[in-house]
Amino acid sequence: CLTATSLLRYARALARAFGPATAGWYILFQATQFHIPFYATRTLPNTFALLLTTEAARAFLPVAADAATWRKRTTKGIYLLVAAGVIFRAEIALLLATQVGYLLLTRRTTLRTVILAGLPAAILSIGISVAVDSAFWLRPVWPELESFIFNVYNGASSEWGVSPWHTYFSSSLPKLLLNPLAIPLIATALYLPATARNAGALVIPQLAFVALYSAQPHKEARFVIYAIPPLTAAAALGASYVWTRRARGVFYRLGSLVLLGGVGVSFLASMGMLFVSALNYPGGEALWMLHQRMNWEEIDVVRVHMDVLSCMTGVSKFQEEQPTKPLWGAGDGSLLIPTAQRTGIEWHYDKTEDEATLRDPAFWEQFDFALMADPSRALGNWKVTEVVWGFAGGLEVLKPGECMMYGRESVASEVLKLAWDYGDVRIATEFLGNYEIFKDAMRRSVTGGWWVGPKMEHKIHIMKRMPPGWTMP
Template sequence: MLRAAAAAARSVALVDFDRGPQRRQSNAEMPAGALLQLPAPPNLNLTFRSIGHCNCPTSIATYLISSAMRAETLLLFAAPLAYLALAPYTKVEESFNLQAAHDILKFGIGPEGLKKYDHVEFPGVVPRTFLGAAVLAMLASPARLLDLDPFAYQYIVRGILSILMSLALYRFYTVADRALGRSTAFWFVLLQATQFHVNFYASRTLPNTFAFILTTIAQSFFLQNRIPLALALLTFTTTIFRIELLLLLATTTLRLLLTRRITIPTIIKSGFIGGISGLLVTVGVDSWFWGEAPMWPEAVGFWYNAVLGKSVEWGVSPWWTYFLESLPKLSLNPLTYVVLVPLAVAWHPRRRVAWDLVVPYLAFVAVYSVQPHKEWRFIEYVVPPLTLTAAMGASYIWDRRSKSVMYKLCSIAVTLSVPFTLALALLMGLISSLNYPGGHALAHLHSLSHATSSTNRVWMDVATCMTGASRFGQREAEGWWYDKTEDEQRLLEEGFWEGVDWIITEHVGKFERAEWEKVEVVRGYAGVGKLSVVGGIEEQGRSDVPRVGWWERWAALWPAPYGVRLAERIWILRKN
């Protein structure tokens, strides 16, 4: 019986449940110049029929074991969701899409509902597309049937975005698995899931996050040699979400032309389809939400930031910043750019694939470095292809670990770099969670035992709103009213404060009057270094007011002379 079971298992093993029998070919057998020519997807009905023909429980067990071996892909989903749980609040860069998703869910998209949207009062410097927020709100809308805490919907909206990001990376992983082998795909997951920035920001409603999802899918199409579709999707994304992707589109297209894998008519056709589709979608959607026609937000943003040069008002950086600071920070693994990527492009049997993954994306970074204002999220789209290139280098070392002492030592170093990077990423996540005192202050205000009046009117300053206080955190249904007036002239009027019961503010000194009582204070991140008090946290603006935050209980127990400095950031004041 055991021999029969083993024979049945071997017969099932001949069929790869995801890819068909052709997956048995090793990487070494594939010609180096063949750019990932993938077979057609297998017939899943035939695949499972093959299992049934075995008529043996072992065949099912073999399938389950095969599936379990790919359990590491859960890391692509678990890592971003873990960071969401750790830091559920958001900052000002994410506010437009987050507030828009809230408003679409709560007020709908009718003319009367649009008047209540946050962007009517706070439109921002340049308009942004509503498309991403509308998609999130649509996917989250079934949750409205549940009687949930208002802030739970922020978890849901951000969780959906996180899952969409993970699905895009999972698709990229599956394509890489078929094209480059199991070992490379495995290392891709380990290297990708242990990074910090992409995972921490996967659920954050930045325009770059929406663009990252679509560019990652486009990159998977490039790997499959579905070049026209990839170019069309990349053009579509450029038109709607991030105009700077035009540079990535240019470097990618140039690489394809130089390697003779695409013709100019195909480029024109793909660009036309993607561009016109994106333009029709964004103009149609955003003209309605902004109340102006025609409205193309990315074109307005491009004119303001690039043509008028206003982006420099947010700061400038040297030309080398992306290469020497941003890329290493995005990868986080110390071996990625020092060992793994160079190894893949120099010695890997499929090094032409590595070149195709590296050249257009590093060229994009080089060209974009001309722009004075730099932020790592402007180039985050290069992370999946560069991580896959590093995974090729890691698998090259790992698969040869038994051939020499050098390969064995290198494989140990690569293996140890994974938990090291994970530990570093988790530490960065813990520290980053201290950057949202406004969100913590608003949440804690609602939980105060003496906040029981039927009319609780709260005024929040700019710093509070910029560090986590969103509309999802407001509780109008429970009798709370919120005011975010910024006009200094209005704030100087005595009559303005007559109806205010609570203040959440950064500038407590402005309210050193008898009518206002300091209730609590939220401390936030103020750097890393030597502490003035061991067994506590750096004393910056220490007061006797109670402190809010889960980290305070750990702060008093910290034994080392070096650590995280915290400073009093956001105050909760009550009218006497």
């Protein structure tokens, strides 16, 4: 909701700066992208930073204004970028540098204005970050400074993976923009005399930021997502130029049809990516299934271990059923946080990763359940009660009558056959998951047995610890 609000505010500002046609195309392009709506649903620092950088981009739009008004807009934009960099993501310091550098080079601001805006913003933002984060971490800390020291000064970001220097330009930006016409439209807006100046103000600071940040070995698309609203606006400038001239000749009419087709392609691609992305969170689905199962169990305390893959694929603190805990400053328990438990069960969650600990059989005796990618790593007597499927990568093509999965006859075929024969798909849903049920139903009633879709495989096993002496039947 917050991200959508900031993007709509940016669109309204584009309408005032460049006209309603540009704003309309911006909304079409932005709404049919996949990644910004996707990240908007995630509680990442980048997502919160995007709110501030989009508001800053709104303040920096090249609109006609008197000197005093423009100075206020520039001051606001600098304040927002400083706050975003200090509190949420340190790399925004580069975006601040490129944006301020562009304004100084084009003589749209002065060094005095930059200093008078940036210095108090930095002091205030550091104070807020240190005060709030130190309270949470229970030690004096400025997280983004520690992040900068670890990732940049110590060069430790390479531990998370290394990508070629051109990755952001050759892969990340095209994927984030998604529309196949976005980059040609940006180039068009930069080339045409009628739009070149405004497009340059949108594009140059963002591409300079991406170029500088490309020096960092570890790269992820979310690190440069702040550049997408201004770049999308530049593409909208190019689209608006063609669209508003569609009555002037065949060339512009055909161009307008191509623009609409590009939006359609982008929308379909976004929906496909949304469908596949929903299959990438088996860990979160497994924990949800375990919570649902416990609604019907007569048990007071549940202890569950969650392995690395579970935690990487959807398990989060927001899912946890938290027991009642004292508030800060109430160590005697006199002030309690109300619980949101549906069943009154006391849950204990464990995310131990230490290999030596995980190899100790005594460690596993404390748990009732485990969410495991590899069932053999749970030591002791354990039973797999459910299996959660996830995206295996690539496509699966099935012909009519073919019930083969990855080259082997699958138990899934027999489970589905029994489910449909008896008219009860609940057991199949528990064993296979909703996706496999949907796939089978589509093959039976719509596609005549054919299926082309994402490959799926067992990802997370929900395991229950059994009594001593229990053996697999």
